Amino acid sequence: xxxxxxxxxxxVCLMIIIDVQNAxxxxxKDKPADTTKKEQPAKPEEDxxxxxxxxxxxxxxxxxxxxxxxxxxxxxPSNKPQDGKVSYQVFSETGQKLNFDxxxxxxxxxxxxxxxxxxxxxxxxxxxxxxMMNITDDDDTARRVFGIRPEQIRSPYKKxxxxxxxxxxxxxxxxxxxxSFKTTFxxxxxxxxxxxxxxQSLGNMTIRGWMTIPKAGGKNRKFPVWVGLPGYxxxxxxxxxxxxxxxxxxxxxxxxxxxxGPIDTRRDEYICYHIENKDNYVMRGAIMxxxxxxxxxxxxxxxxxxxxxxxxxxxxxxxxxxxxxxxKRVTICSAQNPIFSDVRNLIGEVDWPMxxxxxxxxxxPGLTMDKVLNNMDYFDVKNFATDITCSTLMGIGxxxxxxxxxxxxxxxxxxxxxxxxxxxxDLGHEVNQVFATLEARxxxxxxxxx
Amino acid sequence: xxxxRMMIKYLLVAVMLFAIMQNKSxxxxxxxxxxxxxxxxxxxxxxxxxxxxxxxxxxxxxxxGKYTSISYSIFAQYGISKRFALVVSLPYVISNxxxxxYQSHSSGLTDLETGIKxxxxxxxxxxxxxxxxxxxxxxxxxxxxxxxxxxxxxxxxFAGSGKVVGRNYFFNVDEAVRQYYGNQGPVQDRYSATFxxxxxxxxxxxxxxxxxxxxxxxxxxxxxxxxxxxxNFSFNQATFxxxxxxxxxxxxxxxAGTFISGRNTGDGSSASISLNLRPFRGI
Numbered sequence: 001x002x003x004x005x006x007x008x009x010x011x012v013c014l015m016i017i018i019d020v021q022n023a024x025x026x027x028x029k030d031k032p033a034d035t036t037k038k039e040q041p042a043k044p045e046e047d048x049x050x051x052x053x054x055x056x057x058x059x060x061x062x063x064x065x066x067x068x069x070x071x072x073x074x075x076x077p078s079n080k081p082q083d084g085k086v087s088y089q090v091f092s093e094t095g096q097k098l099n100f101d102x103x104x105x106x107x108x109x110x111x112x113x114x115x116x117x118x119x120x121x122x123x124x125x126x127x128x129x130x131x132m133m134n135i136t137d138d139d140d141t142a143r144r145v146f147g148i149r150p151e152q153i154r155s156p157y158k159k160x161x162x163x164x165x166x167x168x169x170x171x172x173x174x175x176x177x178x179x180s181f182k183t184t185f186x187x188x189x190x191x192x193x194x195x196x197x198x199x200q201s202l203g204n205m206t207i208r209g210w211m212t213i214p215k216a217g218g219k220n221r222k223f224p225v226w227v228g229l230p231g232y233x234x235x236x237x238x239x240x241x242x243x244x245x246x247x248x249x250x251x252x253x254x255x256x257x258x259x260x261g262p263i264d265t266r267r268d269e270y271i272c273y274h275i276e277n278k279d280n281y282v283m284r285g286a287i288m289x290x291x292x293x294x295x296x297x298x299x300x301x302x303x304x305x306x307x308x309x310x311x312x313x314x315x316x317x318x319x320x321x322x323x324x325x326x327x328k329r330v331t332i333c334s335a336q337n338p339i340f341s342d343v344r345n346l347i348g349e350v351d352w353p354m355x356x357x358x359x360x361x362x363x364x365p366g367l368t369m370d371k372v373l374n375n376m377d378y379f380d381v382k383n384f385a386t387d388i389t390c391s392t393l394m395g396i397g398x399x400x401x402x403x404x405x406x407x408x409x410x411x412x413x414x415x416x417x418x419x420x421x422x423x424x425x426d427l428g429h430e431v432n433q434v435f436a437t438l439e440a441r442x443x444x445x446x447x448x449x450x
Numbered sequence: 451x452x453x454x455r456m457m458i459k460y461l462l463v464a465v466m467l468f469a470i471m472q473n474k475s476x477x478x479x480x481x482x483x484x485x486x487x488x489x490x491x492x493x494x495x496x497x498x499x500x501x502x503x504x505x506x507x508x509x510x511x512x513x514x515g516k517y518t519s520i521s522y523s524i525f526a527q528y529g530i531s532k533r534f535a536l537v538v539s540l541p542y543v544i545s546n547x548x549x550x551x552y553q554s555h556s557s558g559l560t561d562l563e564t565g566i567k568x569x570x571x572x573x574x575x576x577x578x579x580x581x582x583x584x585x586x587x588x589x590x591x592x593x594x595x596x597x598x599x600x601x602x603x604x605x606x607x608f609a610g611s612g613k614v615v616g617r618n619y620f621f622n623v624d625e626a627v628r629q630y631y632g633n634q635g636p637v638q639d640r641y642s643a644t645f646x647x648x649x650x651x652x653x654x655x656x657x658x659x660x661x662x663x664x665x666x667x668x669x670x671x672x673x674x675x676x677x678x679x680x681x682n683f684s685f686n687q688a689t690f691x692x693x694x695x696x697x698x699x700x701x702x703x704x705x706a707g708t709f710i711s712g713r714n715t716g717d718g719s720s721a722s723i724s725l726n727l728r729p730f731r732g733i
């Protein structure tokens with residue numbers, strides 16, 4: 001082969017390999033924002049270069065069998081040798097101090113040096129670790145989370161024995177409510193028709209949302225359905241995707257967005273609304289609103305009933321998993337950072353929502369936290385997870401302060417269907433574009449929308 | 451017919467095959483949407499006035515010899531289910547060879563190819579593998595048009611898409627083994643690698659570069675005076691294409707290609723135009 005063709009072939013191969021590696025990496029390119037640095041006094045111009053550190057861990061997800069590995073790379077561009085130490089302090093998710101170790105540091109001027117720690121932890125779970133550098137001209141701390149055999153994480157708290165019965169009762173109540181579906185054409189966008197949708201749900205409450213349908217295709221075309229469920233106190237609006245394959249429904253559950261009505265709370269009160277009674281708790285109705293939305297999908301002849309995708313983040317992730325557990329008409333489910341997983345273990349691990357719930361319990365006469373937790377067992381994602389049989393994709397951030405990885409894995413490990421989890425070791429209560437891309441491709445593949 | 455003239459004609463067998471196979475680069479490794487139908491009519495013009503011998507020495511055809519062919523092909527692909535697709539192609543070829551004091555002309559339908567493509571697997575829903583089994587049914591008896599033998603082919607394809615330098619790209623790599631069931635084969639290894647880059651957001655305009663080739667072997671190893679037995683040859687070729695999508699259902703591709711290297715084959719260049727029509731989008 002002539003050299004020019006060889007070069008072209010090589011260039012093509014390289015471009016493909018680079019992209020494959022990016023696709024496999026499943027890690028955020030975002031730089032962790034959890035590094036604290038001691039303020040340095042102003043220095044003379046000739047010595048402006050200050051030492052710095054980089055902390056790396058070999059596993060892309062920071063998952064290990066029994067020893068986490070972290071390497072400090074100390075960069076000293078200054079004209080002064082740097083002495084001091086590097087150390088780590090491990091904490092449980094509830095902040096209990098565990099392992100600690102340190103190493104003496106001596107880095108020559110204009111030199112780099114690496115120090116590696118192997119951090120032993122025997123018990124499966126996620127651990128917070130502070131990685132600290134204290135040297136002549138710099139103090140720095142990086143906060144990370146690592147996992148030890150996360151696939152073995154199990155919640156010690158059992159699912160209520162009447163969990164399924166509780167939800168069957170709720171569904172039976174819902175079935176007695178005449179849905180009275182309404183679909184109102186709003187307007188055309190460039191490639192979609194926009195509709196307002198409305199339905200009656202549990203307690204005869206009016207629930208609203210939006211649907212956009214591609215203009216492309218004939219009258220007989222049936223569209224797979226993407227159902228987007230809302231985060232906490234989020235007002236979902238119509239989604240105008242540049243896509244002609246999917247009908248997109250966005251639902252505002254009771255007390256949120258344009259479904260505010262009898263339930264119109266202040267933002268921080270919503271999570272506690274009637275939590276003292278599991279039969280009246282706002283989430284019972286909200287979950288039933290999602291099931292009613294699936295009823296809506298099945299009421300329409302222009303939607304494909306065997307291709308229903310539910311997805312959401314945070315509270316939307318919670319609603320997605322609950323809906324998939326309770327309604328087997330859901331084909332696939334995606335949940336990003338679902339809240340309310342392994343609820344009893346959230347106490348001491350997270351601030352919100354437990355702080356608001358504890359505060360609420362204290363203000364209600366006769367209400368104990370035990371009673372609240374007993375109720376919340378019926379709204380725990382890890383308990384819903386055992387009833388999910390459809391393919392499920394989860395995305396979590398190891399630094400998530402609202403949905404910590406221990407709790408998320410307690411749910412993930414309970415999933416009995418086909419499942420996949422994407423872990424972002426440097427992200428908090430969010431996922432990134434890598435997840436969004438994979439989620440979309442997974443859905444398109446499942447629905448054969450090639 | 452002189453021996454030289456005969457030899458040149460035998461070299462053109464591979465050229466003929468190339469002319470036919472060049473329109474087969476559709477489909478590739480990507481799965482096909484159930485219920486979708488793609489129909490692609492195309493015209494390919496091929497010209498050669500020199501060739502490579504069995505030692506890959508290139509020289510002009512004797513007596514100012516020139517070979518031209520026009521191949522009209524129709525390719526169709528239908529998604530049967532998520533995993534299976536039906537693939538059919540049928541070329542009609544008109545070929546001419548002229549040299550001082552001699553000319554020949556052949557035309558007709560050539561090998562009907564009927565295949566089933568199976569979507570094997572994917573990597574992260576980004577890179578796809580498929581396997582295709584194809585039956586080759588000759589619709590002719592004129593040996594100037596091909597081997598006139600039935601055959602079969604098994605093809606493994608790998609395809610994917612993504613972004614590079616801020617632009618969408620796709621690639622497709624095919625590797626196929628083909629066996630003709632006549633006397634002494636041949637067995638052929640056929641490969642192609644294609645890389646396409648969108649010039650805008652959604653492949654409205656795109657450029658495509660591909661390399662491909664065939665390595666045909668048989669226990670009959672010499673260039674024979676009997677052209678039907680000339681089953682040992684190889685070539686590599688490169689093609690550059692431009693594609694434009696008028697709508698999501700109608701696009702056109704214009705291509706130019708040339709041979710890079712070869713053995714027992716003509717060294718030629720080609721130009722083609724093809725339409726890509728999707729009358730049914732599928733589910």
